[in-house]
Amino acid sequence: MKITQEIKDNTIVMTLDGELDASSSVILDEELSDPKIMEYTKILVDCENLNYISSAGLGVFISHLQRFEDAQIKLIFYNMQDKVRNVFEILGLDLLMTIVSDYEEARTVSNE
């Protein structure tokens, strides 16, 4: 699992590369727990190369969901592979989280 961050103005673009399993979700949790992240208003998560997400990985996003919402930080996923999207959908997360098809759409949605 490789997590890279790119900062553009008030936006963090986070790229997830590989499989988000129990061990790599710890790294993701550390990144999302960083207090600096609260200085931004938008977090765009590029899931193009995210091949697998475990329940632990989902748990990390779920645990930060409320915090970001309270701080009015928008969390948007894009470029998600079908099988990963299916995991989100089965759990019902597609109704709670913003999942869009590509980066352009993510930018548009985040500016709304």
Place this chain on the structure above:
Amino acid sequence: MLYKTNAKSLLLTTAIVSWALLLLNILISAEAINQPGAVKISIPYINNFLIVIFIVSVFLYQRISSENLKGIDFITYLWTLFSKAGVAAYASLALFLGYRLTINYTNIDSPSLLHFVYQINFGLLVVFLAKSFYIWRQLLLYHKNKFLQIAWDWFELLIFGTLLLTLLNFNYTSYIFLPLLALLSFYILFLCTNLKWVAYLTFNNKSRSLVLLGAILLSCYIFINFFRQFADSPDLVIDYTDVGFLLLAMLFVGLYTLAAFLVSLFSLPTSSVFEQKSEDLLNFQRLSQSIQQGQSEAQVYDMLFESTIKASDASAAWFELIRNSEPQVTHLLSINAEQITRIRHLLLAYNIQNIDYINNNLDRNPGFRDLTLPWKSLIILPIKSKKHLSGVLYLLKDIEQGFDRETTNVLRTFTSQTILTIENLRLVTESLQNERYKEELKIATQVQESLIPKTFPTDSWFEIATHAVAAKEVGGDFYDFLQLSESRIAIIIGDVSGKGISAAFHMAQMKGIFHGLMQQDMPPSEFMKQANSALSRCLEKTSFITSALYIIDYRMKGFMFARAGHCHTLYYNSMMEDVFYFQTDGLGLGIIRDKSYNNHVREMYYDYNPNDVMVIYTDGIVEARSPDNDEYGEDRLKYMLTQTYHLEAEDIKCAIINDLEDFTGPGNLYDDQTLLVIKFKPTQPNE
């Protein structure tokens, strides 16, 4: 043994008889000399023959009597040598002096008496030589190699060969034999260099051995002196200095004794070093073996403290055990607590705590000089592995340059051995602890297994087949049922996020919630809402639970269900002959932890037909991976049901599980897997 005893008594008899005959013969010859008129019967061949017989029997007797070396108690051997052989010389001396006195007082010049004394001394000489010859053999061959053994065997053969000269009455001083004898003497010199046993004597033993060796040397001197005095004497009919064998044997015994004496004498100053080294070695051994002997850490530290003090000859020392990063003085030697505190404060001031430190001249350092300590050298040795500091050893000496490089190396070896031993002891303890954890996990597995029902109520209107395996000892998957009324049954399946112990706890919690809430008989959606509210208070932030609850009513021939983020239910409708997944919305439990969850759960009612099949499972089934990292997937599961729906529930389950195992390959279980197959039957009970 019997043979040996027999041989010994035979040899002894032979020796005594031959000696007696020899004496008789000599006395007769002596008498003959005294009476000039008598016929001179000179029979040197018989004499020589008897001498050889006597010598050979005594030597062989000693050869048989000598036992193998036992241990390294060489002093006992030397003592035996002195007490049993060396004393013979003093006895012969006493005898000779007695003879002289008798002659002086009585003025009787009896040649027979002289011959008698001479003959007894000859006997004593041979016994002395034989005894010392074979005791020296044992010591000489200590730590022998093959070459030395062969060299000795040849020596023995050659020296006995010289008896032939006597037997044939050759004069060994003739030009032909002299070089041969000289060569043999060089051979003896070479053999005398084998003195390995001396190195094993301690200082005290060496001093004692010097006295004993000196006494034996004196014995040799007495004998040599005695026989030289009578060499070529006109008063005697026989001269034993003519026997070359005796000369050579005496040469060997005398030289070897002299060599041993000199080597002991000159190695005396160095023996304490060897003693110290061998003690260090023993202490290393004790340290390294302390694990097998089941010793505790405290005993290991005791050993370290004692051994290092001995190895360095320290005049004062203390050892601190670090417990919870607080030093605690456990061992003390010739130092008081107040001095320790002062030294520690100084070290703290210099910031040299718990590190390797040597100061071989404390007086040169103003800080230490002010403390006015009676010591001049200090070494600090931390007992420290990569991550753990177990203790610190302080050694003090009252001389400058007390800890030279050699001593320091030995001390370091001691500390590293201690570290190794302590680490190993901890590892042993840890592995025992792990063993205990494993046992407890086994119990947890059993407890969890008892939480999952083994048997469903058997009814003629439906069949149920179940399959459940956990990836680890305990898992987060669960299913359960509750008979709500005569015609209604509630079936729940669930999956706690994560695996292992924490998942198992939440799974047990979920079972409690299911049984608690369903006693009140509520619709599935209501159950999910209340379960979410209950779990919101106890689930940790990153955990959530997916679940699906089915309430089947066979009287109504339908079931009601709600899905909370759980895998879609696979269904076969026999009327339409169609296999499909129920696509319903529903959010997992514990994701939203307030009332708004209520908007995220849907309930569905479905009428079933006889022969319909429902497959309920957890994500461990559809997310199972093949060796090529492909997922089993919903499609393959659906395909399996289209192939098998006509079978009994148990057979459908087996077919799916077999297919799944073919797909993943053996030993490829990463997530808990649960599968329930329910088949509705056409026959209606009680109607």
